Amino acid sequence: NAGVTQTPKFRILKIGQSMTLQCTQDMNHNYMYWYRQDPGMGLKLIYYSVGAGITDKGEVPNGYNVSRSTTEDFPLRLELAAPSQTSVYFCASGALANYGYTFGSGTRLTVV
Amino acid sequence: AQKITQTQPGMFVQEKEAVTLDCTYDTSDQSYGLFWYKQPSSGEMIFLIYQGSYDEQNATEGRYSLNFQKARKSANLVISASQLGDSAMYFCAMREGLFREYGNKLVFGAGTILRVKS
DSSP states (O other): OOOEEEEOSEEEEOTTOOEEEEEEESSOOSEEEEEEEOTTSOEEEEEEEEETTEEEEOSOOTTEEEOOSSSSBOOEEEOSOOGGGOEEEEEEEEOOTTTOOEEOOOEEEEEO | OOSEEOOOSEEEEETTSOEEEOOEEOOOOSSEEEEEEEEOTTOOOEEEEEEETTOOSOOEETTEEEEEETTTTEEEEEEOSOOGGGOEEEEEEEEESSTTTSTTOEEEOOOEEEEEEO
């Protein structure tokens, strides 16, 4: 049981480049989330989805886009990368009220 | 206003002693959930414990307990008999509303770094 799988684990982007962070879960969870964690800080919600075809903005959505065509996949797209997007990105999924989320292992992104 | 406040940036505790990590929250909802996560230096996020706003008893999971004081809006994590492996960042988080009411979004505090000394 793989849980939540994120790829890549590390990436360096140049300013203005674009990339997609992949997230896949095999637990049949309807709810999926993207968070970013800046150094020494807590996690901030970028986007979330309550089911296939349904996405909504979180606290810090600017500069990002998402799609949810299947229950399993929830990719995060960065367009025109900026140094302010240097962060660790976590994908998570959840289905139980008293358990919160299952997190992926994170993607460490550096924009130079 | 911050939804989740963790006022202790860093804490030290002697091995085998108990430690309390503070968390206060701000919400006008009557229904909410409170969570604690552990983030070791390897970076993964590990769920520790959950407390629902209507739960009358404090949650416990092994060496972890949650000291829930609803009137004070605090949800402190107590770790008993600290171990070296407890050294990590600890995050308090809150879900406002009933399960599935607002997408189950969690709001996280800034975290507390705990160091266990031998």
